[in-house]
Amino acid sequence: MTTVQERPAGEVGAARKRKEDARLITGRTMWTENITLPGMLHLAILRSPMAHARITRVDTSAALREPGVVTAFSGRDVADTQGSLPCAWPVTEDMVHPDHPPLAVDEVRHVGEAVAVVVARDRASAVDALAVIEVDYEPLPVVLDMEDALAEDARLVHADKGTNKAYTWVFDSGEAGTGQGVDAAFAGAEVVIKRRYIQQRLIPAFMEPRSVVVDPTGDQHTIWSATQIPHILRVMVALVTGTPEHKVRVVAPDVGGGFGGKLQVTAEELIAFMAAQRVGKPVKYTESRSDSLVSAHHGRDQIQDVELAARRDGTVLGLRVNLLANMGAYLGIVTPGVPLLGAFMYNAIYKFPAYRFVCTGVFTNTTTTDAYRGAGRPEATYAIERLMDELAVELDMDPVEVRRRNWIKHDEFPFDTVAGLTYDSGNYEAATDKALELFGYEALRAEQASRRESGDPVQLGIGVSTYTEMCGLAPSRVLGALRYAAGGWETASIRVLPTGKVEVVTGTSPHGQGHETAWSQIVADRLGVPFEDVEVLHGDTRTSHKGLDTYGSRSLAVGGIALVNACTKVIEKARPVAAHLLECDVSDLEFADGAFRVRGAPSDAAGKTIADCAFAVFAAHDMPDGVEPTIDADATYDPGNFSFPHGTHLCATEVDAETGRVTIRSYVAVDDVGRVINPSIVEGQVHGGVAQGIAQALFEEAVYDGEGNLLTGTFIDYTPPSAADLPDIVSDRTETPAPDHPLGAKGVGEAGTIASTPAVINAIVDALRPYGVSDIRMPATPERVWQALRGGARS
Amino acid sequence: MTRISITVDGVRYDDDVEARTLLVHHLRDRLGKVGTVVGCDTSNCGACTVLMAGDAVKSCNVLAVQADGTEIITIEGLAGGDGSLHPVQQAFHDRHALQCGFCTPGMILAAVDLLAENPDPSDAEIREGIEGNLCRCTGYQNIVRAVRDAASALRGAQVAEPASAVDGQMPGTPQAPPAVPSEPESVPVEAVPRPVP
Ligand code: FES
Numbered sequence A: 001m002t003t004v005q006e007r008p009a010g011e012v013g014a015a016r017k018r019k020e021d022a023r024l025i026t027g028r029t030m031w032t033e034n035i036t037l038p039g040m041l042h043l044a045i046l047r048s049p050m051a052h053a054r055i056t057r058v059d060t061s062a063a064l065r066e067p068g069v070v071t072a073f074s075g076r077d078v079a080d081t082q083g084s085l086p087c088a089w090p091v092t093e094d095m096v097h098p099d100h101p102p103l104a105v106d107e108v109r110h111v112g113e114a115v116a117v118v119v120a121r122d123r124a125s126a127v128d129a130l131a132v133i134e135v136d137y138e139p140l141p142v143v144l145d146m147e148d149a150l151a152e153d154a155r156l157v158h159a160d161k162g163t164n165k166a167y168t169w170v171f172d173s174g175e176a177g178t179g180q181g182v183d184a185a186f187a188g189a190e191v192v193i194k195r196r197y198i199q200q201r202l203i204p205a206f207m208e209p210r211s212v213v214v215d216p217t218g219d220q221h222t223i224w225s226a227t228q229i230p231h232i233l234r235v236m237v238a239l240v241t242g243t244p245e246h247k248v249r250v251v252a253p254d255v256g257g258g259f260g261g262k263l264q265v266t267a268e269e270l271i272a273f274m275a276a277q278r279v280g281k282p283v284k285y286t287e288s289r290s291d292s293l294v295s296a297h298h299g300r301d302q303i304q305d306v307e308l309a310a311r312r313d314g315t316v317l318g319l320r321v322n323l324l325a326n327m328g329a330y331l332g333i334v335t336p337g338v339p340l341l342g343a344f345m346y347n348a349i350y351k352f353p354a355y356r357f358v359c360t361g362v363f364t365n366t367t368t369t370d371a372y373r374g375a376g377r378p379e380a381t382y383a384i385e386r387l388m389d390e391l392a393v394e395l396d397m398d399p400v401e402v403r404r405r406n407w408i409k410h411d412e413f414p415f416d417t418v419a420g421l422t423y424d425s426g427n428y429e430a431a432t433d434k435a436l437e438l439f440g441y442e443a444l445r446a447e448q449a450s451r452r453e454s455g456d457p458v459q460l461g462i463g464v465s466t467y468t469e470m471c472g473l474a475p476s477r478v479l480g481a482l483r484y485a486a487g488g489w490e491t492a493s494i495r496v497l498p499t500g501k502v503e504v505v506t507g508t509s510p511h512g513q514g515h516e517t518a519w520s521q522i523v524a525d526r527l528g529v530p531f532e533d534v535e536v537l538h539g540d541t542r543t544s545h546k547g548l549d550t551y552g553s554r555s556l557a558v559g560g561i562a563l564v565n566a567c568t569k570v571i572e573k574a575r576p577v578a579a580h581l582l583e584c585d586v587s588d589l590e591f592a593d594g595a596f597r598v599r600g601a602p603s604d605a606a607g608k609t610i611a612d613c614a615f616a617v618f619a620a621h622d623m624p625d626g627v628e629p630t631i632d633a634d635a636t637y638d639p640g641n642f643s644f645p646h647g648t649h650l651c652a653t654e655v656d657a658e659t660g661r662v663t664i665r666s667y668v669a670v671d672d673v674g675r676v677i678n679p680s681i682v683e684g685q686v687h688g689g690v691a692q693g694i695a696q697a698l699f700e701e702a703v704y705d706g707e708g709n710l711l712t713g714t715f716i717d718y719t720p721p722s723a724a725d726l727p728d729i730v731s732d733r734t735e736t737p738a739p740d741h742p743l744g745a746k747g748v749g750e751a752g753t754i755a756s757t758p759a760v761i762n763a764i765v766d767a768l769r770p771y772g773v774s775d776i777r778m779p780a781t782p783e784r785v786w787q788a789l790r791g792g793a794r795s
Numbered sequence B: 001m002t003r004i005s006i007t008v009d010g011v012r013y014d015d016d017v018e019a020r021t022l023l024v025h026h027l028r029d030r031l032g033k034v035g036t037v038v039g040c041d042t043s044n045c046g047a048c049t050v051l052m053a054g055d056a057v058k059s060c061n062v063l064a065v066q067a068d069g070t071e072i073i074t075i076e077g078l079a080g081g082d083g084s085l086h087p088v089q090q091a092f093h094d095r096h097a098l099q100c101g102f103c104t105p106g107m108i109l110a111a112v113d114l115l116a117e118n119p120d121p122s123d124a125e126i127r128e129g130i131e132g133n134l135c136r137c138t139g140y141q142n143i144v145r146a147v148r149d150a151a152s153a154l155r156g157a158q159v160a161e162p163a164s165a166v167d168g169q170m171p172g173t174p175q176a177p178p179a180v181p182s183e184p185e186s187v188p189v190e191a192v193p194r195p196v197p
C-alpha cells in the first residue's frame, strides 16, 4: 500500500454530478437509432422460427417486387463472402469451433437466427416485405438440455463436428503447483458437502435495443453501433470482411446500457455492413425488443456440481467443481472464456489449500451465451457462498463464523491463492464488521429465533454473502496464457488546447458508467485545471483510434492508470517549457496546485500553469532548444495484476410459508472497491448491480419449451423487475486502496451483481430451514418456494 | 391517410398519417422528436412515455390518429424556455437517478404525471407509480429519491433529508473533499420553446 500516492485534494473523491446528464435528461441524446443520413435505407431481418432445421429453399424474389424494396437476400446469396462471426477466446487447443455465418446458409441452429434480409426505403416497407419471403425448413432433431447433449447417442447441434462438447478445461491446484492435490484433501475431510446448483439462463436486457447504421459512401466505411466495444468491432469487421482496417471507422454514440450484452461482434452488425456494401447506401437496422431477447446473446446457464471438504472445526480443506456451461448454438466473442473467469473465483476470499475445476462447454440449440454482468464470477461466488452456508448448517455454526475461520486476514495480503492469482489487498474483517453492524445482525438473529419458536407463518431468513472479484481485465500476459486473442491494456491521450482547455481521449467506451465525469475529475486534479474545462472524448475510432473498450470493470482499473500516466507525461513535457518561461533550471521547479513554481517559493508566488505552457507551445515563439512544441501526451498501460474489490452483503427476507411469497426486508451492502473517484457514481453502480443480482435470485429466467422456442421472448414473460419489485438497500463502503493503482482504485461495475444473488438465496433458504428445505432453484418465485416447502416438508 | 393536427412541445404540426402509425413513430420519424425512445414492442418498458393532454401515455401504445387535436409534451419540451430544468429533471441530475439514460425521458415524464396526481407520494407510492417504466441501470433507488425531492420542490417546501449515504458521504468512510461549489452544476440547456400551458 506504500506505493499509493496521496490523493490530491480536490475533485477526486467528490460526489460530482454527472456531465453526461445534461443531454440525457433533456432528450438531446445521440442514440444510434436517432441517426438519419441522406439516402438512408432500412434493413429488416427474417429470423428462424425453428430451433434446428435444414434450409432447403429460400426465395426472396417476391420481396423484391414489394413497394419500396431495394434489395433482399439470404445467407445462400452471400455464403462465399460473408465470413464467420469471430470467437476471440479458443480456450483449449482442441476446442470445437464451428462456423458462425451472420446469415444462416444451409442450417439454422436456434430460434431467432438470421435467415434473410430486406432493405427498403423505410422500416415499415422492409418489415412488410419479410412476409413474402419463402423459406422451406426440414426440421432436424433439437437438443436443449446440456446433459442430453453430452449423452453417448446425442443429437448433434453441429453434425459435422461429431460432438456437442466444445471443450473441457481443467485447473488443478496440485498440478499447477498453486496448492495441494484435491483428492488428498477430500480423503482427510471430516465433512463433505456435495451439491448441484443451477445457474439459470439470463438475458442482459439492456434498455436500448441494439442498433446499427452503416454508411459505405465515404472514404471510410462508417459503422455507428450501440456497442460496448467500438475498437474491437473495428478490428473484427476488418478481419471478417477483409475490408482494410484503415477503411473502417466505428462509432459508439450514446449507448443505452450493455451489462456485457453489447460486448459482442453481432450478426446484425455484419449483415448491415454487407447490405450497405450491396446497395451502396447508408443502411440502418434497429432490433425490436422481441428480436433482441431471442437473438442478442444470453448469459449464465451453467450446471454446477460442487463438493466442499472441511474439518468439523469449520476449516475448509478443498473444493471440487464440475461445471457444464451452455454455449448455446455457436461461440460468441468470449463465450468459451466466460466460465473460466469464474474458475479463478471459486476459492473466493478463503484460504483452503486444494482446488480442482473442470469445465465442459456444451452446444445446444439455443441462443448463444456470452458475457453478462460479472461473467463467470457471479456463478462462482454463488456456488461457494451457498456451500459455506451449507457447511455452517452442517456444523451448527454461524455462517459468518464459518467464513471468518477461513478467510484471508487483512495482514496476509498480498495473498497467493489456490487458483493461482495474487490478491492485491483487502480487509474482509472490516467490511464484514461494518455490514453486521449496519444490518443489526444479532437483533435479527434473535428475532428469527423467536419467530421460529412461535411457528410464525412468515419466517425470517438471513443471508450472508462475502465476496471478492477480479477487476481490470487484464494483464495481457495472463490473457495470453489463457489463449485469449487480444491484450488487456488501455490507453488515454491528453491534448491541451491553446486556451488551456483539455481534451481527453480514452480507449474506454462508457454506456452509462459516467466516464466523462470521473475522467474529468481525475484530469482536473492531476493537471490543476477546472473540472468544467475537461472534455472527454470516446467511442469513435476517428478520434480514439486505440483502445480495448469497456467491460469486466476494467475502465477505471486499467484505463484510469493510462489516464494518470498521460497526465504525468503532460506535466513532464510542460516542465522544460515552464522552466524556460520562468527562466530557471528544470530541476528547480515543482508542480503543485496546478502550477510550476520554483521549489520553495510560496504557493501564491507567480507560477506557470499548464494553460500557460499550452499557449507557449502553441505560439512556439520562444521554445527552449531541442524541445518539441507540444505538451500533449499519450499513455498506454498494461496492468501487472488484476485488482480485487471485495465486500460483505447481508440480506433479510421474510418468506410466507403459506403463499411462498418472498419479501426483502432489508439489504446491506458494504463494498470495498478501493479509493473512490466519485462516491455517487460508485453508489449508483452498487444499486444497479445489486438489482440485477436480486433479479437473478427472484425474477428472471430465459425459458425454452421442448421445441426450443423461447417462452420468455417479451418483457411480459421475462419480467425484469420494476421499481415496485425492488427494495431500498443500504450501501456503504470500506476503503482498502489498490496497491498497484496510482489512485488506489479497484473497480465497481460488477460487484453488486456478484454479491447479491447468493445473499438473497441464502436468506430464503435460511428462512425455510425449519421446514427441511436446504435449497431453492432460481428464480425463487412464490411458486418455486411453495413447491420447495411442500417437497421439503415431506423429505 | 388521415390528416391530424397535434401540438408537440409548443409547436403545431399538421400531417397526413397512415392509420397504423404509432404516435411514437410519428414523433420520432416524422417530427424529429428523437428524445422520445422505443424500448420494447409490448408496451412494457415505458421508455416512450410522453404527456398527452396532461396525462402520461406510452406513445407506442397510442395511434398517431388518436392524438389528433391534443397537446403533447415530450422530454424535449419539459424544460423552461430559459433553459431552466423542470424540477423533476433537476432532481434526476442531483440524485444521480440515471446512468445510461435510455429510460430517463419516459421515467421523468411518468414522474411528472405521478406528481401531478399525487403531490406528496410515499416511497411505496412512487414505486407503484413508476411501475410501468423499466430501468435496467439504477435499481430505481435514486429514481425514487429524485421523485421524492422533486415532489418537495414542486410543493415549494424544501425538505432536507437526514444525512445518510445518499450523497455519497458515507458514514465512517473518509470524507470527500469539501463540496464543490454548486454553481457550475446547473446544466446548460439550449433554449427550447416553452409549451403553451
Ligand atoms: S416502447 Fe412504449 S412501452 Fe416500451
Ligand code: FES
Pocket: A207, A256, A257, A512, B097, B098, B099, B100, B101, B102, B103, B104, B134, B135, B136, B137, B138
Ligand atoms: S438509466 Fe439505463 S435504463 Fe435507466
